Structures are given as C-alpha cells and as structure tokens.
Amino acid sequence: MSGVEIAFPGVKALDGVGLRLFAGEVHSLMGENGAGKSTLIKALTGVYDIDAGTIVVEGVDRHFATPSAAQDAGISTVYQEVNLCANLTVAENIMLGREPRRFGRIDFKSMNRRAAALLERLDLDIDPRSVLAEHPIAVQQLVSIARALEVDARVLILDEPTSSLDADEVAQLFVVIRRLRDAGVAVVFVSHFLDQVFDISDRLTVLRNGTFVGEYLTRDITPVGLVSKMLGRELDALTDLDDESRAPASAVPGAEPVVRAVGIGRKGVIEPIDLDLFEGEVVGVAGLLGSGRTELARLLFGADRSDEGSIEVRGRLTKLRTPRAAIGQDIAFCSENRRSEGVVGDLSVRDNLVLALQASRGWLRPIPQKTKDALVARYVEALDIRPANPDALLRNLSGGNQQKVLLARWLITQPKVMILDEPTRGIDIGAKTQIQKLVSELARDGMSVVFISAELEEVLRISDRVVVMRDRRKISDRRNVDTSVADLMETIAAGSSEPDGTRRDGAGLTGTDGGPTDA
Known part of the structure; x- marks a missing residue:
C-alpha cells in the first residue's frame, strides 16, 4: 500500500x-x-x-x-x-x-x-x-x-x-x-x-x-523507542500551565483519602489495583491504549462491577454497583467515548447541562425553570461555551464545546471526585488549554480529579501524582516531582521482551x- x-x-x-x-x-x-x-x-x-x-x-x-x-x-x-x-x-x-x-x-x-x-x-x-x-x-x-x-x-x-x-x-x-x-x-x-x-x-x-x-x-x-514514535511530541502551542494555576499537592501525612480503592479488579479485564484519591489532588493516569486506564475509571464509577476488593468513600465502605450509586457518593465521570456515552445531540445545550442533576433528583422532582436557567447561564459563561445559546442543539457545537458541556453537566452536581477519561482528545488547542486550566482550578478548590490521557506531556503538566498502567495492571504510582516524559516512557516500556x-x-x-x- x-x-x-x-x-x-x-x-x-x-x-x-x-x-x-x-x-x-x-x-x-x-x-x-x-x-x-x-x-x-x-x-x-x-x-x-x-x-x-x-x-x-x-x-x-x-x-x-x-x-x-x-x-x-x-x-x-x-x-x-x-x-x-x-x-x-x-x-x-x-x-x-x-x-x-x-x-x-x-x-x-x-x-x-x-x-x-x-x-x-x-x-x-x-x-x-x-x-x-x-x-x-x-x-x-x-x-x-x-x-x-x-x-x-x-x-x-x-x-x-x-x-x-x-x-x-x-x-x-x-x-x-x-x-x-x-x-x-x-x-x-x-x-x-x-x-x-x-x-x-x-x-x-x-x-x-x-x-x-x-x-x-x-x-x-x-520498547522505549516504539512508545516514543507512537506518542510523538505535543504541539508547542500548548504551553505549560502557570504555577499559579497548578493544583497543589494535598496528600499530606495523616490525610484521609476521599476515595480508597483496595484490590478492586474485574476478571479478564483489569488486575486488582489499589488507589487512593485525596482532596485537592489531580491524579494522572498514563499508559497506552489497552493498558487498563478506562477499565479503572469504569470500576471507580460503578459503570462496571468489581469482582473483588473494596471501595471506601470518606472512610465508609461503599458498594458502587451502578453509576447512580456513584453519583449518590458525589463521584462524576466523563467518558472517553463522548459521542455515544455523553453527548445527546438532539437535545439542547440547556437540557444536556442539567441532565445529570435531574437524574440525581429523580424525574418526579423536576428542576424549577428559574433554577435551571440560572445554572445554565452561570456555566455557559464560566466555561466559555460557544455559541452562548442554551437553545442550540448540542450536535451542532464543535467537539471542544461539546466537551465543555459534558464537564459542566457534572460540575452542576457539585461532585467531590471527578473522573475525566481523555477529556481533551480530538479538540482544538484553545479548548484543550481551557479544559486543562479548569482541571487545575477544580483541584485548587478542593475537588479530587482523576485525569486520564494518552498524551504524557498533558498528564505531567497538570497532575500532582501519576499512576502508570500497562497490560491491565498498575505498575507505578509516583508523586509528580521532577518526572519527565522520558521517565514515563521508560516505565511504560519496562519489562517488554x-x-x-x-x-x-x-x-x-x-x-x-x-x-x-x-x-
């Protein structure tokens, strides 16, 4: 060919x-x-x-x-x-x-x-x-x-x-x-x-x-050379975030995690894994496609059930058997499959924005129109969603603006934990930078964020801690201090034949x- x-x-x-x-x-x-x-x-x-x-x-x-x-x-x-x-x-x-x-x-x-x-x-x-x-x-x-x-x-x-x-x-x-x-x-x-x-x-x-x-x-x-050629280097236009906007490391000695997962796994899908999520911390998850990144996210959100292990939320043993149960524990999840698992293209921006909040209230308790309009106006402005027309059909927005709508949908529910699976994939540089800055701001305000991305530069740019996945298991969990892209590539490739x-x-x-x- x-x-x-x-x-x-x-x-x-x-x-x-x-x-x-x-x-x-x-x-x-x-x-x-x-x-x-x-x-x-x-x-x-x-x-x-x-x-x-x-x-x-x-x-x-x-x-x-x-x-x-x-x-x-x-x-x-x-x-x-x-x-x-x-x-x-x-x-x-x-x-x-x-x-x-x-x-x-x-x-x-x-x-x-x-x-x-x-x-x-x-x-x-x-x-x-x-x-x-x-x-x-x-x-x-x-x-x-x-x-x-x-x-x-x-x-x-x-x-x-x-x-x-x-x-x-x-x-x-x-x-x-x-x-x-x-x-x-x-x-x-x-x-x-x-x-x-x-x-x-x-x-x-x-x-x-x-x-x-x-x-x-x-x-x-x-293996390191192959990973490097597969991932490439990020565009220079996407510059490093200012120190002022980076999320502070909050896993201080003695701090209790918001979520503690111990030995959770799913047979044939992902090996048992331990993971602690702390308030005000961005945990980046790196690894090649198929490494188990998305599978981990789905277990934490109850989209898939764990065969083993346990999850504690704010110190209490919790069974996250369904996404609804996770939402009830103030956990939110933006899927990597934006088109089929997030965007409802035939609904307006307004209806998409309040979808998760309405689901958490139940359909017998509709959100008052005045409250709905105020929330929509606030988040359209805060996330710079364009066009700023809440009546526009979501399918007519660009990929970057659709992603902002999905983020706003979950932010309206005021979660304590936000799991973002490839939130910047397939969107332009401007929207990507805005979303990265938003993630850092959310963590600075106390939210625990799990940030999954195939772009290693992106993971390092905004994460306080980096979890590396390979072959459906966790192989590294490190503080993001003086860690380079080369370090992550070495870790991902380590052990390959x-x-x-x-x-x-x-x-x-x-x-x-x-x-x-x-x-």
Whole structure:
C-alpha cells in the first residue's frame, strides 16, 4: 500500500500512508487510538474505498470494492470480537457461506472433513461436529483463524486477537501464528500489548494521527523507542500551565483519602489495583491504549462491577454497583467515548447541562425553570461555551464545546471526585488549554480529579501524582516531582521482551526520522 488517503467529512483519516507486507513475516501495525490503524485495515480489506494511493498485490494493482473482493485476493481478517455463530458446529462456522454441496444440498461429510484438515493445520484437536459454544474463547478465536484460512489466505490480519485471552491462551495462539508465518503467510498483528508485539513480530509499522511515522525491523527498535514514535511530541502551542494555576499537592501525612480503592479488579479485564484519591489532588493516569486506564475509571464509577476488593468513600465502605450509586457518593465521570456515552445531540445545550442533576433528583422532582436557567447561564459563561445559546442543539457545537458541556453537566452536581477519561482528545488547542486550566482550578478548590490521557506531556503538566498502567495492571504510582516524559516512557516500556536477534531480514526500510536502512 502506497500513498493511501481517506477522508471523511471534516477529517482526513489517512494522509499518504504506506504499508508493506512480506510473505513469512509477522508485521505489527502500531499506533494510539485515532492513529488510523483500523481505517488502513478497512482500506486493505475493501470496507473503505481509498481516495488516493495504490494497493499492489504481488506486483499487480488491485482495487477492492468489497470485502469479498479482498478475500478473493487472499486477504482475510480476524477481528477482536469473535464474529461466529455460537449455536452452529465448528465445521459449519468454518465453512459458513462456502459449504460444499452435493445434489443441491450441503455435503456435511465433506464439510466436516475439510474443516478437520484446517483444524489439524492449526494443531487444534477438537471435533469439527461439536457446537462452537462448548469451547472457550481462545478456541473460538482459533476457529475464526481456520475460517480465514479456508479461503487460502495469503495475508491474515489479526485485530487485537489477544484482548480476551489469558497467558496460556496467548501462548497457544502464538504457536499457531508462528506456524502460519513459517508456511509463508503474511500476518498482520494489531495489539496494544508491547510484550506481545516484541515477542511475535518481525517488523513494525507505526502510524500517528493518520500519517506514516516509519517502518522498522523489530530487532532494530527498543520498547522505549516504539512508545516514543507512537506518542510523538505535543504541539508547542500548548504551553505549560502557570504555577499559579497548578493544583497543589494535598496528600499530606495523616490525610484521609476521599476515595480508597483496595484490590478492586474485574476478571479478564483489569488486575486488582489499589488507589487512593485525596482532596485537592489531580491524579494522572498514563499508559497506552489497552493498558487498563478506562477499565479503572469504569470500576471507580460503578459503570462496571468489581469482582473483588473494596471501595471506601470518606472512610465508609461503599458498594458502587451502578453509576447512580456513584453519583449518590458525589463521584462524576466523563467518558472517553463522548459521542455515544455523553453527548445527546438532539437535545439542547440547556437540557444536556442539567441532565445529570435531574437524574440525581429523580424525574418526579423536576428542576424549577428559574433554577435551571440560572445554572445554565452561570456555566455557559464560566466555561466559555460557544455559541452562548442554551437553545442550540448540542450536535451542532464543535467537539471542544461539546466537551465543555459534558464537564459542566457534572460540575452542576457539585461532585467531590471527578473522573475525566481523555477529556481533551480530538479538540482544538484553545479548548484543550481551557479544559486543562479548569482541571487545575477544580483541584485548587478542593475537588479530587482523576485525569486520564494518552498524551504524557498533558498528564505531567497538570497532575500532582501519576499512576502508570500497562497490560491491565498498575505498575507505578509516583508523586509528580521532577518526572519527565522520558521517565514515563521508560516505565511504560519496562519489562517488554527484548528482540532476540532471530528476526528475518527483508527489504530496505524508510522512516520519517531517517533514510533507507538495509534490513
């Protein structure tokens, strides 16, 4: 793939991106959320039409108008969620839509025989006649791969295949991936687990903000170097906040936390974690996408239930089983998924602003109109929401102003703890700076703030304490004193498997930070 461009209304998703895949290699596609990985995969597999650029398969220019056209060219994808029919047999799932027929009817004997051959190729010893639902997720994932191979795949794309697997299941999957690699299949591996990337990959391509950063042999790059290329550096326009606006450190000796979480976790989602939140303190949460940042936020807000551990709020043991229970304990949460979990686009700015307060009162106790108007006017002015028209539909506001409305929605409830998950993602520099200053002001006024961001400079800029997550567990909890971006990168990358020097050679490499390199 060369010079690939794809634009959606108001945004350029890919801008001159390239990707080279070699037979007999595992190639990891790396980048943070919004980097363009999924868009590039969909361009390769015929889901999206490309606006510019070329796709060449074995020297022949190709244009994939549909996913089936890509499959006919030997390009198959296995997605993160198992897209199979649990009520059908293993063989029926593998051959679904391509069943062998005899005299106009499905030839089940032939179907089971062909499925068994594919399972044997993956060293998967299961009965093709068994119902898929009887098998664990890891086996279902391997059945998905068998289905992809049934079309004689030359390129196999694995999109977050290990997100629901434990360590033993990941090891089983990697045995299969290496077997396919050795058989000459080009495997694309998409994952946010650095250990796994360095364990399984021969080559890496890094994307950032829809652009191509570089292509590298795995043996030639360190985990810290990879993290640095994925995250990049922040724009100079976003300057450091003044000391005057920074939140003071308030976790003084003997101080009691507002919230104390002890050993909270959710099996298969996040490892047990301890976390104290103090009054007037900003706790930054750093880590790559998939590290467990959002999962931690959802446990603290009761959006997901913890399987273990306990939470104390102001010294009292509390069960936060639902968001409503968290709201009752003066805990607020702004989701990273602003569009689907925050913005109610068809409602006005006014109605969106008072939504949480009305929910906390109950629908049988409507907020008096005079009170509502006063609150809306106050927060529209305080957060500089534009346009300053409370009757405007929220969907017509910019992303930055929508984010301000969501913040104001929770501020109206006067929470003691505010959990912000990527509050500045996808918004312009001006709005980003305003929100960062607001966070510092809230902490200075005594609020406890949890600030989650993939931008390490941003985390360090406004946090008093930084919690680092990796592979769904907390690996560091430190005061933000003389901590640098490099320090955080080192921490995030620590423990990742170093390349073993046995990677295969390929062709010349080119990255944005250097010229051609002999591989």
